[in-house]
Amino acid sequence: MNQATELHSSTVRQISLIATTEVRRLLSQTKGLVTLAAYVMLWLLILLFLVRDAVNLMLHPDAKDIVMQVLGEGAMSNLFNWPVEEFAMYWVFALGLQPMFAILLGAGQFADDIQRGTFRFLSLHASRIALFFGRFLGAMAVMALLSGATSLVTMVMAMVRDIHLALPAVICGLQVWLVILLMLLPYVALMSLLSVIASSSKQAVLYSVLFFTGLSLLVWLADVTVAPLAYLEYVMPGTETQQLMGVMPTQAPIFLKVALIQTVAFLALGFYAFKRSDV
Amino acid sequence: MSLIKCQQLSRRYGSHLALDNINLDLTTGQPIALVGPNGAGKTTLFSLLLGYIHPSAGSIEVFGLPPGHPQLRSKIGALPQDAKLDPDFTLEQQLSLFAQLRGMSAKAAKQEALRVLTLVDLADSLKQKPTTLSHGMSKRVAIAQALIGEPELILLDEPTAGIDPANARLIRDLISKLSDRTTFVVSSHNLDELERLCDQVVFLERGQVKQQVSLSATTETQYFTLQLQAVDDQTVLSVLRQLPDVLQVNVASQHAFVIEYQPSATALDVALLQLCHQQGWRYRLLLNGRSLEDTLFAQ
Structure with a gap:
């Protein structure tokens, strides 16, 4: 055995290598670049045709009164308190749409590679713990890049409208980006679990649809059947979305405790399933 | 180890x-x-x-x-x-x-x-x-x-x-x-x-x-494998069995014979080649030992 291999690679280094490979897949491969382009184009359309129009409406002097009259005091009225209106609207769209992207992109973490046998090669050279958490962190890094890109475009939009918004836009953009990432953690972790169980990424997406619809139905039934079923709401990622819409990013962390607990739980289950699975 | x-x-x-x-x-x-x-x-x-x-x-x-x-x-x-x-x-x-x-x-x-x-x-x-x-x-x-x-x-x-x-x-x-x-x-x-x-x-x-x-282990008996071209297998079998020190002869496949002999035998391979010459048998292969296939699937 040569000298280089005598040094056992640490798990942390293996995790970092595997996560970096996933980022490279996004940035250097045709398939990844197409995904990136499609994502950015979609967000450009949202930002240019929905967010910008909504910002123009928000800037109207009577807009806040109209919203208060129609919707009352609540989540939507709080959007008028944001220092940068673009980010107020971006926040609403991001809270609704980014989880869907996280589900779609997170579905490919394991299933296809296990079916293709690629993990048979990888598991000869890396531990299962490194493979699992490396892929999870890779998926999170990809989401960080994608959501970071949209946050950056939103910053530019705000600066183009009013250059004096440059500093607040940068601060707001970074805060929103971080909170969105924390909010996405349980979605990606859930997809880590489902992707281990499923036999393809498509099947993992279908499982996620069943997961969300099934649990939503049970929670809804709690009102008419067994009340404790309502606690199942805490199993679903996104329980805090409604509350998040009504607050600024700086106030968001207190609502993200459930998301972090969910992340730990899904990762623990996912790793247990992956460790026991046949590759 | x-x-x-x-x-x-x-x-x-x-x-x-x-x-x-x-x-x-x-x-x-x-x-x-x-x-x-x-x-x-x-x-x-x-x-x-x-x-x-x-x-x-x-x-x-x-x-x-x-x-x-x-x-x-x-x-x-x-x-x-x-x-x-x-x-x-x-x-x-x-x-x-x-x-x-x-x-x-x-x-x-x-x-x-x-x-x-x-x-x-x-x-x-x-x-x-x-x-x-x-x-x-x-x-x-x-x-x-x-x-x-x-x-x-x-x-x-x-x-x-x-x-x-x-x-x-x-x-x-x-x-x-x-x-x-x-x-x-x-x-x-x-x-x-x-x-x-x-x-x-x-x-x-x-x-x-x-x-x-x-495959390299020494056994109580030893083997030669002789493969011939176009012969009557039964005739060859009966001739081979008459050779000294030969314990058993089996037909492994068509025209291929596995000859089990006592380790004390000397120059049996030479004797086999001489026999081929005398009988007019054209041999394709004389193997010292048995093929893996014959070792695993011998009756």
């Missing part, structure tokens, strides 16, 4: 028992052959040894450690069956990643990728993606992957299946060349190939170890 130790090892897929209470004790050294018909459990045994799947019962030790143990990773390489490389990355990127995962620096990993691809005569394909390779080339790349880090044990699951004779020979030569510092365990249906490569042979059938033989 103990290489592989399996005790009462079983693996079940639903109601199907793929491996049934296997006991196996193999030591390091010359290449080891794993033989058996389709469905005998060869790939299941490999998958268990590599930690891809878990046993339903029993225990496995490789170098005294359970499969998947972190210390084993630098000691084992393998060619898994039906495994494909990531279609998104070049061979260099993937082999370098594997080498880095084993602890090498990025620079050393690139050199290692080139080294192992050179060993399988694919250095020119460094920048190619797996989707552009033929079946044979893919197999050679997978073997190159098994050689990363110069492991002490390499498991090769049907390394020459589906590849052309020239490349099959290249792989056999590679195994022979490296077998003085690496123990290979090779599964194959090609008994001639295994016979040329391996000393120890483990024969699996219906999930059980039916035989475990050493």
